[in-house]
Amino acid sequence: TYYKDNIAAYQTPEQRHARHILLGASESDSPSVHEEKKKKAEEILQLLKKQGDFAALAEQYSDDPSKGTGGDLGFFSRGSMVPEFEKSVFAMQPNQISEVIKTPFGYHIIKLEEIKAASTRPLEEVKADIVRDIQSKQGKQMAFQLANDAYEGIIKAGSLKSYTDSHTDIAVIDTDFFTRSKPPEDIGQNQKFLDAAFALNKGELSSLIETETGYAILFASDKKEPAVPALESIQERVTADFVAYKSEQKAKTTAAEILEKLKKGTPLNETVANSPFKPQDSGFLSRKNPNSSTVFPASLYEKVFQLSKSSPLAKEPAKLDDSYLVYVFQERKIPENTLTDKDMQLYRENLVRFKQQQLLTAWVTNLKEQAKITQHKSL
Known part of the structure; x- marks a missing residue:
């Protein structure tokens, strides 16, 4: 049983x-x-x-x-x-x-x-689980059999249309053109489906494809090859993209020039004195509690905390979307110890647990290194 x-x-x-x-x-x-x-x-x-x-x-x-x-x-x-x-x-x-x-x-x-x-666990206790397991397996087997019968039927009928015309109970979903990055919503990122779909040429039929909800058979009713559109149809977009690109390059060059002057010792205010840029003070930043009133982007916090008084500048300007940011370390404020005895105990326990995990990993690695493997020539 x-x-x-x-x-x-x-x-x-x-x-x-x-x-x-x-x-x-x-x-x-x-x-x-x-x-x-x-x-x-x-x-x-x-x-x-x-x-x-x-x-x-x-x-x-x-x-x-x-x-x-x-x-x-x-x-x-x-x-x-x-x-x-x-x-x-x-x-x-x-x-x-x-x-x-x-x-x-x-x-x-x-x-x-x-x-x-x-x-x-006695049979009476797990009977409902067994019924669900069997139904699930039988349902999958039945779905496969139905899909396989449909596939063979399409081959015998000579075309998908001929088969579906005589089998009106078969559900056929006709999609619009789609790409790998934007597949049909009801398919999502099913890699098997996408690989099969994009391997087909116009008029070709796929083998059975397993999806999350069952099985599918794909037919490529049409296919568009990659193509470069006529310039006239996208001229406005190309112009806008070019302007944005040139603006970004200009911003990158300007930021690099400012950073280079700072590295040579020129004060920040003097560096931007004759430019449209105005230095902004971020205030004190904290990894744990980001400053909601600061204009400084939280995405750069980790890099900021690598700076110090002896090394106050980043190696290069930071890119933020289509703009660039130059930032300078000013001072560091050592936080007060606000941890309770309970917090300190928790940190100690976590440290011990981490050390134990390291030891266990080292022990397992050592066992693997000491393992002796014998190859039998008769096998």
């Missing part, structure tokens, strides 16, 4: 709920750091053996972000943790506390809270 053939989809593997206390030490840390962390972990383990409160000790000593919840890691299945940690957890019984376990993250003490046995 479908249920038995796809039983894995309705099974949940064994899961374990654990807490841990981590004394962080990476593989790049010195032996003295490892010795110190391991010793501290052993001391905490002794406290736990004297009926110490695991959650309270985790909050007090753990270097893991889970310390905020007493070291609680929630439920997890095999394959979720590094091998050393997993091996220990899945060998424990509820309420058991491990010895000190070393992993690439440091030294752990683990407490197993509970075990959730592997389970299989």
Whole structure:
């Protein structure tokens, strides 16, 4: 039956709920750091053996972000943790506390809270899901069969028109001319559809094309080759584009000249004294809270924050649509530390989490580098 053939989809593997206390030490840390962390972990383990409160000790000593919840890691299945940690957890019984376990993250003490046995959802519970899955698969198969029958029918009839004239129930959508960048609205950016459509010559029929809603057969009733329109028909647009281009080039040249003078030490006010340009003060800018009253574009904030008193100018003017901007660093104001203790703790936890991810990535990379691959000549 479908249920038995796809039983894995309705099974949940064994899961374990654990807490841990981590004394962080990476593989790049010195032996003295490892010795110190391991010793501290052993001391905490002794406290736990004297009926110490695991959650309270985790909050007090753990270097893991889970310390905020007493070291609680929630439920997890095999394959979720590094091998050393997993091996220990899945060998424990509820309420058991491990010895000190070393992993690439440091030294752990683990407490197993509970075990959730592997389970299989009963047929009665998943019957509705199975019906939907089967209907979806059968619907797709039926759509393919109908589309394939239509395709063969068109071939036998000799043309799309002959076939649709005798099969009035077949929906035919006639599009206007379209381009790859502006396909029909009901098709959107379906790459298979577009590739098939633009591979056809006038009068050609495509094979079956799968879309999000089913299958389609394309017929190229006409095709326009790329062409350059007569100048008379687009003269106004060409003139406007040329004027805009020349204006942009002039703006680019002028901005470059101003920047070059500034680099040679000419003050900004003196540089633009005999020009129509007037310097504008942006006021203090902030990455986190953009200044809504400033005329300075937010898109350049990142580049601005790379400037300093010793390097106050950008390498080149900034292009903004069809204009150019020259900007000069004036001064920097160091923000006051408005972070609360809670904010600082959150930043520390995020930093620890980031470091753990780096260590895990390095550990996996190291395993890959140490892997031995043997090629059997008989295969």
